[in-house]
Amino acid sequence: MLAAPESNSTLESSLLDARSRFIARHPRSAELHSQARTVMPGGNTRSVLYYQPFPIAMDKGEGSTLWDIDGNEFVDLCGEYTAGLFGHSESRIHAAVHQAMTQGLNLAAVGRAEYEFANLICARFPSMELVRFTNSGTEANLLALTAARVHTGRDMILAFPGGYHGGVLLFTPQGPSPVTVPFPFLLADYNDTDSATAVIEQNRDRLAAVIVEPMLGSGGCIPAEISFLKALREATREAGALLIFDEVMTSRMSDGGLQKRLGINPDLTTLGKYMAGGMSFGAFGGRADVMSLFEGRLSHAGTFNNNVLSMAAGRVALGEIFTKEVAEELYVRGERLRTALNDRLTRLGVAMHFSGVGSVATAHYRAPTIRRPYSPTAQEEDLRELFFLDMVQTGFYLARRGMFALSLPVLQSDLDRFVDAVENFASTRRGVLESDGAEP
Structure with missing residues (x-):
């Protein structure tokens, strides 16, 4: 569970707390990142996988589950940025x-x-x-x-x-x-x-x-x-x-x-x-x-x-x-997930929603509907980080920018838990989500 709303009254304090929990939970990833920086600029060889304070290092995957080198378990909703459609063990x-x-x-x-x-x-x-x-x-x-x-x-x-x-x-x-x-x-x-x-x-x-x-x-x-x-x-x-x-x-x-x-x-x-x-x-x-x-x-x-x-x-x-029938089923499944997420967020009245098509979507911290890309505000950048860190803490691994891409083996029960986790995030962090300050 996330911290109580009253202890997260500002975005800055929320982020400091989330980063501290992340660092405490991933000491081996931190150590590996420090070692990797001695032989690779930035400690990595793929820019999208780097984020502050350091990236999680994964150890193995099976089905739609990932384990990092600290032994933490995650539902894989990143789906290798849409490349991991078949999961890890087809x-x-x-x-x-x-x-x-x-x-x-x-x-x-x-x-x-x-x-x-x-x-x-x-x-x-x-x-x-x-x-x-x-x-x-x-x-x-x-x-x-x-x-x-x-x-x-x-x-x-x-x-x-x-x-x-x-x-x-x-x-x-x-x-x-x-x-x-x-x-x-x-x-x-x-x-x-x-x-x-x-x-x-x-x-x-x-x-x-x-x-x-x-x-x-x-x-x-x-x-x-x-x-x-x-x-x-x-x-x-x-x-x-x-x-x-x-x-x-x-x-x-x-x-x-x-x-x-x-x-x-x-x-x-x-x-x-x-x-x-x-x-x-x-x-x-x-x-x-x-x-x-x-x-x-x-x-x-x-x-x-x-x-x-x-x-x-x-x-x-x-x-x-990946037959015609399987492709259609995945598309419908993703549409239902995005609708469920947005229904929960709308009921909470927060400035957050998911945009996408089918089995791929991204979180935004402004009112729908967005028709073209934009440069995020400093507040939106911080909210992206906070959402990512909170989802990691809850056991869901997705892209740092807030994108998910469903894989075929992901369980419906895990998606239902993800909807609940997003609702909990929006409710717990309501104080920093009430006003977006940006036009779509």
Whole structure:
């Protein structure tokens, strides 16, 4: 249980108390972090996993349960940022990987599993006539953008603040990150149809592609309005530019992604995360006339693009486990969870709600409905940390920014307990949640 409301009258005191409890509960994680800093900048090699005062180090996982190196047990609601769809111990994926390992790891050749996996993906996504594999969604997006530029003979890309298309293709609410590749980017506000279509029309002679997430992932799980996506589809078609849907996160929203659920076909689609059963994976594909560039005109290298572990696991993950029926069940389950959370929060009258689609959502500390990403206030940043620390204390592990991504093995009883935990957080911390001080 959290501390009583009267002992948490200010956000500052609440955070100090939560941090103290966190430090006391994770001494071995603190020690490991100190050691790791001697050989890695920041003590880690993946920025999203770092947070103050130090990140929890996990020891093992089984099903939808995690144990850290201090012996603490958690319900895994982070779901490896949507990549952990199958949990930690899916026996069919383990068997497929083991079988692949017995036949050799690095064969330097094409294989049957590669073709069968590609065939499964093309059958699921109406827009994907041809597909190629990469090692990550980042690579998939870079290659999709390159293909669009070569195909159109144009150089500019339209993206949206808050969009995340990989480690070197990310856009803050203020614009491109310093690590974003130096393509010539144009920007328009997410869900602002007039702004986006005007930029497309004004730059039609140089615009190669528009890249968009049908739901912003790291940008706050903000869904795109269907009218916005339809307008992008029409405007790019008229301008001769390509429309690229980044479905690295949203492909789980049906057996054919959000594009299938919404009935909108992009020219190119990028994929990643869970599709190889938890192995390293990315893919890009779409129109045959665009993808045929890779039949000789464009080179596409990558030692591990078709590595035998990812190919074997992906064939089983999509072919046997994540069927159309299972995808729909997970989508509905996530919709019900988000509704239950928001119903409880609304009844409490606090400035907190969850935004998302299906099995992925993020907590926000302002009034709904949010249509585009924003720069959080200092108070909102503190509330994000407080929520994360309180959920860890209660036994739920989710992304530091307040995002959850459901895995298939997570128990309904655990989700019911999570709803209760969120309600308890909002009730206990009501004093710092009563006023958001920000417009959506």
